[in-house]
Amino acid sequence: MSKQRRNQNRSAVNIEPGIYEIDSGTAEIKPDPFTPGAWVLLINGVESSQLIPDEPQRLGFEYMRWMAIALGFRYPQDARLRFLHLGGGGATMARWGADRYPNSRHTTVEYDAKLTELARDNFGLPRAPIVKMRVGEAGQVLAETRPDSWDVIIRDVFIGTTRGDHITPMHLTGLDAAETAARAVGANGAYVLNYGGPPNLAPARAEAAALAQAFEHVTLISDATMFKGRRRGNIVMVGTQTPLANPDLGGTDAFIAALRAEPLPTQAKYGTATTNFIAGTPPSLAPLLLQEPL
Template identity: 90%
Template structure:
């Protein structure tokens, strides 16, 4: 990338560090102490996003890199892709996708209007129609999607609880949500979930079971420690109707090799390994439009 192009990208970013009032509490923007030139967004004290203004394809969070790897082995760079991002925050993955796939279009969905405005004003996001930012509830947006109206749906939605942790609202985790996403992305699309939870993997198995009823192929991505239920962390779950990795882009062997090459080596479960992970667990049947009270 030329120096001139880097300067053009940086000039579009107007990051103002500080603590901001948002609808759901407070947001803080501050320099990342571990990555020069990067910023972190904290929501109510919890790290939510990392932003590297002049390098949108450089992703600091492991689960975001796993999502990028998965999509990179499924779609060529010149693909015309329609992305729906359920969960907005700093729109880091929308910035990544707009840069990685120049012909793509992105819509982010975030219920917090002030957070959406903060992201738009600070993080140099491409303007509509490349990145549209919608203030709405993710379940309601998913429920109204038409068949084959998106190519990629990424669910990255968490809410704070009275216990001080963060969970995905239950109405987004059940079979109805998975089936609606499967209809929305059609036979060639992909539905990606950022699952985050404790060492108790039963909720993760329920989510994977829901995907397995809605999609022919379910790929699970995480590190070995998380898969063994030894720590709190993330699992990226991908539902597709065809094998995740495109043979023309290297196929599943190249995909799994790329995961192993990560700074924290990751692994993928698919086929029989996914079936073993689910191990007969039934999916949640929570209706998609049931609004949950905050725990």
């Protein structure tokens, strides 16, 4: 797709720095002090999204780059993909996906209506039907998905007001959620999770165990320090029914090489390495549906 046509598919970036009231507290838009020309969205003081205007494929957050690498080695650029983004925030991954896969369609789900409006008004998101923004509870939306209704589901959902208690709601982390997502993405799809947590990796092992029961292949992506439980950070987890990396796009070796070339050298665990990481931990059995919304 030409640059001119891509620009026609985007809304104007209209960033207004400042602090905004949202349903869950406050959001702040401010210049990124480490990346010239970039902006950061903070939710209740916690970094949520980074935006680099006119460069949607340039991702500042490490875990988002890992997601992009994983999907880039699975699907060719001309693939007609249907993305469901659980967790809207600044819709950074929806902007990336719409640009990386010009034939794709995206639906973002964000519980905070005012945050959704803020992102839509400021961040130059592609117009519907390329990117649709839906206000809703992620677990409810996931529970309502039909089999084979999406190609990619990205879960990036956190609650809490500080970095220390910024966690994924339990009902999105268990076997029920993993099996529902597996049905929704079908045989060729991918369920991509952003796990974020403390050095204690027990919750991460339980999440990986849930994926391993729902998917034939589970790939874990992070750096060695995080895998050793020495810091708080992120692990990207990808559930697929076929090996993650497409041989026609370079295959596993090229995928691993791309991760190692990251500014923070990154590893991928799959097969036996994923089984060893799980280390016999049982999956969480938290039900997907809550009796009451969050």
